[in-house]
Amino acid sequence: IGARLSVLSQSELYKAIRHHHKNDTRKNTHRAVKQALDTIEATSGSRPPPSQLWLALKKRKHKTLTQKWCAFNWKALHQAHKVGEYWLHTRMKDSRMPCTECNAPAESLEHILLECRVSHQELVWDLVKSQWELTGREWPCINMGLILGISAIQIRDPDGKVNHALTRLFQILVSESCYLIWCLRCEWRIGREANPMRRHTVSEVTARWQSAINKRLRMDWKLTSRAIYKKKALPQRLVARTWQLIAPNLQYINEKRIEGVLVGMGIERRPPGRNR
Numbered sequence: 001i002g003a004r005l006s007v008l009s010q011s012e013l014y015k016a017i018r019h020h021h022k023n024d025t026r027k028n029t030h031r032a033v034k035q036a037l038d039t040i041e042a043t044s045g046s047r048p049p050p051s052q053l054w055l056a057l058k059k060r061k062h063k064t065l066t067q068k069w070c071a072f073n074w075k076a077l078h079q080a081h082k083v084g085e086y087w088l089h090t091r092m093k094d095s096r097m098p099c100t101e102c103n104a105p106a107e108s109l110e111h112i113l114l115e116c117r118v119s120h121q122e123l124v125w126d127l128v129k130s131q132w133e134l135t136g137r138e139w140p141c142i143n144m145g146l147i148l149g150i151s152a153i154q155i156r157d158p159d160g161k162v163n164h165a166l167t168r169l170f171q172i173l174v175s176e177s178c179y180l181i182w183c184l185r186c187e188w189r190i191g192r193e194a195n196p197m198r199r200h201t202v203s204e205v206t207a208r209w210q211s212a213i214n215k216r217l218r219m220d221w222k223l224t225s226r227a228i229y230k231k232k233a234l235p236q237r238l239v240a241r242t243w244q245l246i247a248p249n250l251q252y253i254n255e256k257r258i259e260g261v262l263v264g265m266g267i268e269r270r271p272p273g274r275n276r
C-alpha cells in the first residue's frame, strides 16, 4: 500500500488492502508450490509441471490419497490454515500465533508437523519410519516440500523404474501420519484447551496411528471388490503389493481370523524412540 493513507477514501483503502492480501496469498501459494516441486525433483529425479500437483489432488488416482487429505493438502498449498501468521494482523495474535510450549513465535503448519514438542509429531514419524524400514528402503528426510508434494512423489527401483506399489505405500503412510498429527494438535489445542494435564499419551497416539493405517488397509481391500465397484475397483494385485511388505498377514484379511491389527504388530513392544 504505497499511497499516503490520508489521501485515500475509505473504500479506496479497503480496495488497496484487499488487493495487497490477494497478492500476498498468491505469492504464498507460489512459494509453497515451488517448495513441493523442488523436493519432488530432488527425490524423484524429474520435475512435474505445477498443474500436476493440483490435478493429482483432484483425480485421486487409485484412491491412494483420501478426500480429507486432498482438501488438507490443497489448503496447505494455499497456506490457508488458520495457524501461526494467519493471526498476525488480528486481536488474537498474542494468544493464537505462537506455540508457547516450544517458545516458537509462530505455530506454522511446518512447526506442527515437523518440529513441535507437543503435537506428538516425533512419535508419529518414529512409528512410520519403523514400518517403512520393513520394506528394506531407506526412510527419506521428511520436509515440508515432501509433505506438500506427496501427491506427485515417486519411489524408484535401482533400475530407475517407478515402483508404483511402494510409491503408493509411501504416499499413504505420509499423508495419514500428517493428518493424524494435525488432528491430534487440533484436538489438544482446541478441544482440550491446550491443557498440559490432558495431553495425548504415547499409547493413545500409538493406537490411533495403528488404527488409522489399518483402516486404510481395510478400505483399500474393500475397494478391490469387483462385485461392488465393477470397473472402478482397484486392481487386487496393486493393493496386495502395496501392503505385503508391512502387513505379512494380508492373506487373512478375507477370512474372519484377523479382526484387529494387520499393520504395526510388534510396535507396542518397541520403546518409543527419541531419535529420528
Ligand SMILES: [Zn+2]
Binding pocket: 099, 101, 102, 103, 104, 111, 115, 116, 117, 118, 119
Ligand atoms: Zn510447538
